[in-house]
Amino acid sequence: MVSRFFVLLLLTGVGAIFVSLMFGYVPDDALNLTARYYAENTVRDTGAANIVTAIVVTYRGLDTLGEVTVLFLTAAIVGLVLAGSQQGRLRREQPAPGELLVTGTRLLVPLTLLLGVYVFVNGHLTPGGGFQGGAILASAILMLLLADPLREFSHPLISAIESISGLVFVAIGLLGMVYAGGFLDNRILPLGTLGDLISAGAIPVIYSFIGLKVGAEFSSMMVNLSETEEP
Amino acid sequence: MSTIFIIMSLLLCGAMIVAGLMAVWPRRSLPIVILASGLVSLLASVQFLLLAAPDVAMTEAAIGSGLTTFLFFFVLNRVRKGTHHG
Amino acid sequence: MDYIAMSTGFILILIGLFGALTNRNILRMIVAFTVADTGVNLVIVGVGYMRGRTAPILDSAVAAADAVARIIDPVPQALVLTAIVIGVGVTALMLAYAYKLYEKKHTLDIAKFTELKW
Numbered sequence: 253m254v255s256r257f258f259v260l261l262l263l264t265g266v267g268a269i270f271v272s273l274m275f276g277y278v279p280d281d282a283l284n285l286t287a288r289y290y291a292e293n294t295v296r297d298t299g300a301a302n303i304v305t306a307i308v309v310t311y312r313g314l315d316t317l318g319e320v321t322v323l324f325l326t327a328a329i330v331g332l333v334l335a336g337s338q339q340g341r342l343r344r345e346q347p348a349p350g351e352l353l354v355t356g357t358r359l360l361v362p363l364t365l366l367l368g369v370y371v372f373v374n375g376h377l378t379p380g381g382g383f384q385g386g387a388i389l390a391s392a393i394l395m396l397l398l399a400d401p402l403r404e405f406s407h408p409l410i411s412a413i414e415s416i417s418g419l420v421f422v423a424i425g426l427l428g429m430v431y432a433g434g435f436l437d438n439r440i441l442p443l444g445t446l447g448d449l450i451s452a453g454a455i456p457v458i459y460s461f462i463g464l465k466v467g468a469e470f471s472s473m474m475v476n477l478s479e480t481e482e483p
Numbered sequence: 484m485s486t487i488f489i490i491m492s493l494l495l496c497g498a499m500i501v502a503g504l505m506a507v508w509p510r511r512s513l514p515i516v517i518l519a520s521g522l523v524s525l526l527a528s529v530q531f532l533l534l535a536a537p538d539v540a541m542t543e544a545a546i547g548s549g550l551t552t553f554l555f556f557f558v559l560n561r562v563r564k565g566t567h568h569g
Numbered sequence: 570m571d572y573i574a575m576s577t578g579f580i581l582i583l584i585g586l587f588g589a590l591t592n593r594n595i596l597r598m599i600v601a602f603t604v605a606d607t608g609v610n611l612v613i614v615g616v617g618y619m620r621g622r623t624a625p626i627l628d629s630a631v632a633a634a635d636a637v638a639r640i641i642d643p644v645p646q647a648l649v650l651t652a653i654v655i656g657v658g659v660t661a662l663m664l665a666y667a668y669k670l671y672e673k674k675h676t677l678d679i680a681k682f683t684e685l686k687w
Binding site: 280 | 571572575576579582583586587590591616619620624625626627628636637640642643644646647650651654655658659661662664665666668669
């Protein structure tokens with residue numbers, strides 16, 4: 253381990269860089285050119301009311317493809333690294349979880365799943381979208397895991413949902429290349445009027461599949477971690 | 484109205500720094516450290532809302548202070564059981 | 570308010586770096602990395618904030634026609650959205666590796682792992 257003195261010296265150096273960055277920072281008065289373009293042309297190009305969603309799904313859709321790939325790699329590596337430590341079929345003795353948790357889970361899991369689906373279907377109108385909805389879906393699966401630690405989750409089902417969602421996402425992107433302007437263009441479906449649920453072209457469809465994929469990945473990570481045996 | 488927001492921001496940031504110091508102090512027990520990092524994420528999510536970024540606030544609240552804390556506690560549970568058995 | 574958020578973010582990065590460099594338990598090091606990650610996201614969102622303006626969502630609060638004068642920069646928020654999700658993926662990977670290391674040696678003290686030292 254490095255000694256304390258060198259650590260403090262390093263932190264002082266990094267802190268000096270941060271202080272100089274803050275003194276050189278001048279806040280803007282008006283939007284810069286990129287933000288001005290997004291503010292003026294989002295409704296005309298994509299028909300979405302949530303500008304951040306329009307940027308993440310259509311204007312910078314390739315970044316989202318990269319992020320989805322990184323998450324897929326993460327879930328696959330966690331499954332691979334923990335594969336040697338899986339429990340097998342024997343029952344382990346656990347104390348029964350409290351009755352409050354079991355009853356509360358029965359009430360809350362359907363509501364949480366509904367909330368997650370609502371958040372990613374309405375991603376183009378209100379704050380929200382695929383990633384938030386996927387995390388809420390994974391929280392519902394986590395509640396199921398906590399209330400009944402010996403429940404068997406079927407790994408093939410989770411990986412089937414994840415793979416099919418990823419393939420449909422790439423297929424919609426390629427359809428955009430065939431029928432409209434480019435990869436992940438959302439004009440393959442009609443744009444509709446601003447503020448409706450069925451509007452903004454293919455953005456609700458794309459974000460729904462991203463939400464399902466992210467939820468399935470987080471669930472598979474947690475199920476893999478909870479099925480490891482005690483060393 | 485904006486002075487209320489500035490006072491709230493100052494309080495939130497002060498609480499965040501205190502929670503961050505609790506999370507790295509070398510003598511605290513591990514569950515306290517993990518809960519302190521979850522508290523930092525929760526306060527950061529409210530601060531994101533004050534900075535006019537509702538999407539980011541929702542993502543940080545769902546992922547940062549929910550899933551990350553649970554991941555830590557799963558692994559801590561496995562490690563602790565091994566230590567007690569020998 | 571942007572100065573408050575940026576300075577808090579920088580202080581959190583320094584706290585996280587200090588924790589990652591001086592702790593010996595692997596789980597404490599991962600917690601310190603998580604704190605530093607939150608600090609970085611706070612700095613980026615703080616840079617995009619402009620005084621007197623509101624969130625980049627066009628609904629009854631902000632009409633589409635005067636969006637240029639009323640909303641803040643939406644690009645840092647899109648970047649931070651991606652960064653938070655990938656941050657939790659990296660944390661999950663670190664925890665899986667920490668568990669495997671514990672399985673091999675039954676200790677989480679990083680000074681005991683000496684195979685890579687020459």
